[in-house]
Amino acid sequence: MTGLREWLVSLQLENYCEKLVEQRVDLDVLSDLTEADLAALGVPLGDRKRMMRGIRTLRQREAPAPLRTAASPEPSEFSCARSGQLLLYPKEELRQLSLLFADLVGSTQLAKNLDLESYRDAIRSYHLCCSDLVRTNFGFVAQFRGDGVLAYFGYPTAEEDDAERAVATGLQIIRDVARLELADHVPLAAHVGIATGEVLVSDLVAGRLTIKDAVLGDTPNLAARLQVVAKPGQVIVAGSTRRLLGNQFDCSFLGNRRIKGFDKPQEVWLVRGMKASTSRFAARSQGRMTPLVGREDEREILQHRWDTARAGEGQVVLISGEAGIGKSRLGEWLHDAIAPEAHYRLSYQCSPNHSGSPLFPIMMQLAQAAGLGEDDSVDERLDQLEHLLAQGTQDVVSVAPLFAHLLSIPFEHRYGPLDEPPEAIKERTMMALLEQLFGLAARQPVLICFEDLHWVDPSTEELLDVLVDRIGGSPVLLLCTFRAGYEAPWIGRAGVMHLALSRLDPRRSLELVMRIASHGQIPKGLLEQIVVRTEGVPLFLEEMTKSVIEHRQLSVDGAPSEVMLPASLKELxxxxxxxxxxxxxxxxxxxxxxxxxxxxxxxxxxxxxxxxxxxxxxxxxxxxxxxxxxxxxxxxxxxxxxxxxxxxxxxxxxxxxxxxxxxxxxxxxxxxxxxxxxxxxxxxxxxxxxxxxxxxxxxxxxxxxxxxxxxxHIEACAHLNQALAENAKLAENPERTAAEIALREMKREPIELCGWGSEDIELNLQRLYELREEHGDRDELFSVIYGSCGTHLLAGRIRAAEADADRMAALSKETGDPAHDILTVHTRALLAFLSGRFAVAVDGFDRELSALHPEYAARIRRHYIADPAIVARVMQAWALTLSGDDAGATARIAEAERLIGMQGQSFSRIYGLTIIASIRQTRGEARAALELATAAWQMAHEERVPYWEAWADVVRGWAMTATGDVDQGLATLRDGLAAYARTGARQMLPYGRTLLADAFLKAGRIQDGLAVIEQLEQEDAANEVRFFDAERLRVAEALRPAAGA
Structure with a gap:
């Protein structure tokens, strides 16, 4: 820190010391900073320029000399076979590198035309320009060879996009060298050659003479020869590099050419420029998507979540898994699936090299969406930015300076300066970004794709954190991908689905290989080798299969040879x-x-x-x-x-x-x-x-x-999913089947407590039914049918639930089990209640209570997690209330409250208290309802039961509104409704929305109340839950005269 402060003091910029220290910037990384980094830190334009001048001077001092002497302490010794001399190698290692060789065109003539001092300045400017660009792209300047520059990408540390960064740097060198302004106005031009391959990195020592970090092998020679092939202003790359570039660059094949020093002709490619790309995955796909094999469950979930989001209930889906497992491919599948629908797609790509650059993926997306070009003037860029912002806001002038500041576009001449502290600017910028998003969502649904969150910067993660909290009421689906190891802070929140992708099994792996190979003939033995070595990772399968096809890795007799690891995977x-x-x-x-x-x-x-x-x-x-x-x-x-x-x-x-x-x-x-x-x-x-x-x-x-x-419960479900995944890997036999049944049975309770009505519940029950029908006894089959009935019931599918109840009744007669009969009666009573047939419901609950006996409790508990004695009483009390029998209802409530007080199981207490709170609400007893609902909400929150937590919030919000706390009450009620919908359940949505309409009526917000009623009426034909119809009609009749008053 002392060195950093001294450096800043020398520039009269010491006031930025604390800010840089907060971001863990010290002298060791100072030379890697870019102007965009400084802008993101809130450094004003003038000070940015001053700091960048100092950084360039620092880089020049740090630039390595191509050849220098060194006293090498105790080096290792190797004999040089050709010369007999002793060369010393203090360190060496094998690396796959992308090597860039840039050369100044016409330097010999330049030396003739300039005096020596001017020529030195020209070479120095050229070297500094190249080294700045190499460092900016996280490469390593290895040597200056006169008017040539040799740079490594992949050393001293490797990245997954070394080849792409090398080519991007080459294009930038061509551009920026042409822009260099020399004192004598002499134009400069460069040409660049790039090759990728395995090299030996070593310090070459002869006596006291040392070349640090030299590279040995064919690759540096090829890069140097390709630079000679390149015409002025051209970047030429080898085939080995081209195969790693995907679809990110516009490349033209110039043929296979004889290159001096190489026995075989070499592929030669001309890179014309960079293509616009929204993600690393899209850039690497070369315009062709890998076939999507398997993932049927995940695709179904994604489609459902999009449908839910499109309906106005914002969703978050987190897709995690190891590198190459298919996270991005799954996102692209969703994009293709919804392509015919009107929507916006916003794509953001996190970068391994910018995890410390605040809001980096946001800046990149904005620049691309606005169409900002490098050659555009400042005013052109501001115009393009304003045009983009106008899609999401009417107040462009207020937010444009914030976005221009974020993108490092000078704006003061148009909008005036931002005279606020950096933290205030950051806060306003984040809010403006969110409002822009929700402005778009007001026009049509939005799909947001955030790729590679394991590289996310803290500021972007902070922005996402706010977005996840606010997304619920908007037609937005946030889709995030990240690798195992990143702990997404939103897992477990309401409305957030986490999909952890596993590897493909051998059958699916073979299917993927065959589809990639298409008409390419690959022997069976080689196919099996690919499947075994790649171990079910789709990217590995794809790259190895393509490598086999391209290189025809077959021996003379047609037998399979060893599958070599492709360069693309070596880089990864x-x-x-x-x-x-x-x-x-x-x-x-x-x-x-x-x-x-x-x-x-x-x-x-x-x-x-x-x-x-x-x-x-x-x-x-x-x-x-x-x-x-x-x-x-x-x-x-x-x-x-x-x-x-x-x-x-x-x-x-x-x-x-x-x-x-x-x-x-x-x-x-x-x-x-x-x-x-x-x-x-x-x-x-x-x-x-x-x-x-x-x-x-x-x-x-x-x-x-x-x-x-x-x-x-959430962790329990995750662990059981892992157990099921492991079990599926075992050979099919009775033991595996029995284990799967046991695991799926164990999963039923925690998955229901995580959120009823979800797709996972239905899939789990469907698989259980298949297993039980083939391998289980009749009691176990009853349990599955009962679970299916409950799923339909919670989803509000009354007719489907009644069909399951009929199957339960038939099976109950077959088994003669009293527990089966009691649960069938209980279910039919619930269905009668939900259908609005209160007399039938009251009679059914009476029959259930009469049949209940302690000796059946254990058998009932196998199928039903709540205490039926409590549930039957509170549901009957609600039916009696809705029938007008308050006295009978009060008696049943008293019985239920006595049992709740004796009940040790928290779930039954939460259930009972929430229903009693709803009964008090139905009677208009707002204060009693508020007290009961608050107690139920607290317990549900502590026990992490989101279904009942949401229901209790709905009642609590209504009661708060009715007792005078209007704003907070309405907010709580709406949050409760959104949270309830996110559980996947639909059963109580008509009830909750009727309460919302009534709350609007009580608050005097008549038009809002009518809007809710109109929505209920529009959905009435499809609604099978009818128990609150009379109350809905009452609220509607009260709202309509008020609207006309």
Missing amino acids: LMAKLDRLSSAREVVPLCAAIGRSFSYRLLVAVSELSEKALRPILDQLIQSQILLRRGEYPEATFTFRHGLIQEAAYETMLASRARKLHARIADVFNTQFAEVAEARPEVVAQHLSRAGRVAEARDRWREAAVLSIARSA
Whole structure:
């Protein structure tokens, strides 16, 4: 920090020290800052320019000399076969790099035309221009070779888009070198060659002469030769690079050419420019989508969520999974599926190189949507921005300065300065971004696609956090993708669906390979090799299949040869860490344990002595790979970045990874048994990755049991889904079938408590019915039919539920089980109530209460989680109230309240209190309803039962409005309705909306109340829930005269 402050003081900009320190900027990363970064930090235009001048000077001082001497302490020795000289190599490592060679056109003639000092200035300006652009694109300037510049992309750290960044840098060099203004007004031009391949990075030493970070291999030679092929102003790339570019650039094939120094002709491609692309996935797809195999359940869920969002109930879907698993492909499927429908699509792409740049994906989307061009004037860019903003707001002039400031477009001459503190500007900008979105949503539904949230910057995540909270009442679907390891803060919130994608099974994998291959003939043995090696990851399947087809990896006799790992996957899997010889084996082990791990666990798993392990860990800490908390031996370690962990893990062979996870699981079980018992999901995760499927399944089940005991229903469902996924990997046999039945039965209760009426409930029951019908007894089959009936009932599908009730009755007669008969009577009474047949309902509940006996309680509990004695009494009391029998209702309420007071099960208490609150509401007893609903809401909130929490909020909101707290009451009621709808249930929506209309009536907001009534009347034909029809008519009759007054 001291060095940073001194540097800022030298520029008279010390007032920005605190701001830079807050963003963890120090001298080590200062030279990597761009003007866009400074703008995002709120640095005004003038100071930005001053700071950038200082940064350029700093970069020039840091620029490496191409050749320098060094005293090399104790280097390793290798013999040079050609010369017999001894060369010394202090460090070396194998890397896949994209190498860029840029050369200044006509430098010899330039030297003749200029004096030496002017020529030096020209070369220096050229070098500085190239090095700035390379650094801006996170490349590494390796050498200046006279008028040539050699840059690496993929070293010292690799990224997944090294080739793309190399080509983008080449195009920028061509553009910016042509714009350089020399004192003698001499025009300059460059040409660029780029190639990708495996190289050896090494320090070359001869005596006291050293070339740092030199690259050895064919690739640097090819890049240099392609630069010679390139005409002035051209970027030429090798075929190896072209295959990594996808559809991001406009490329023309110039043919296979003989290149000096290479035996075989080389592919030569001309890059004409960059294409507009909304996401990394779209850019890499080359205009062709990979066939979408499987994912039927996920597609159904996405379509349903879009339909719900389009109807005005905003939704959030989070899609997670490992790299290449198909997250983005699933999003593209939804985009194609809804293409015929009128909607807006907003696409945002997070970047691994800009996770510290505030609102980076927002800025990129705005610039692309507005059509901002590099050659556009300031006023043209402001005009384009205003045109874009006009789509979402009528107050363009007020918000345009905020957006221009965000995009670093000078705006003061048109709008005046923003005379506010940076935090105030940031807050206003975020609110303006949200209002722009909701302005668009007011015109037509909006699909928002946010890609790669594991790279999101904190400011964008903060913006998303607000959006998730506000999305409920708008026709917006927010679709986010991220890799495993990123902990999305919204999982578990109402209206948020998390889809964790798993790998394809061998059958699906083979299907995908065959569809990609199409007419390409691949022998069976080679197909099997692709399926086995890729282990169900769609991207790996695609890339390996294409590689086989392109390279015809067959031996002379037609037998399959080894499938080589394609360059595209090497780039994806390249380690983001220095190859530290002593840590080479330890880093993948750390990654396999997890993002964080204890020192004691690592010692036990690694089997290294503490004396050997501690220096390695200290070296990893010093190399910025690990962070340490605490002191040995109680220390814990965390990967500094999740991407480092992921990259380190993915460099391992699958077989080694499985063995490591197996050992980690065994160590947990034998040496950390208390942890394994308390957190079985940790062991389960390792067993899953170890391929010990049956053990993994059983551990996931244990984790679910613990979560259920803690009322952690969401976690229980997640663990059971994992257990089911593991079970599906086992060979089909009676044991697997029995396990699936048990897991799905266990899942029924927590999934219902997470949100009734959801698609997952129906899918689970449908599969259970298939299994029970084939393998189960009649009692188990009854349970499934009863569950299906309950799902239909909660969804308001009365006729479908009645059909299930008839099946229950028939099966009840067949089994002769009194519990079956009681539940059938109970269900029919509920259906009668919901249909508005109150006398039938009262009689049915009477028959149920008469039949209830303690000896049946355990059998009933197998099928029904609430206490039927409480439910029957409160529902009968409501039916009596709606029939006008207040005395009978009061008696039943008293009985129910006595039982609720004795009830230890929280769910039955929540159920009973919420219904009694609704009865008090129906009677107009607002204060009593408010007290009961508040108590029910508190319990439901604590127990995480969103269905009853939402219902209680509806009643609570009505009661608050009726007792004078109008604004808060209406807000609570509407939030409750939205939350109820997000559970997937529809049963009580007519009731809740009638309460909303009545609340508007009480608040004097007649037109709002009439709008709700009109919506109810429009939906009346499709509505099968009729119990509150009379009240709806009463409210409507009260509203219409008031509207005409």
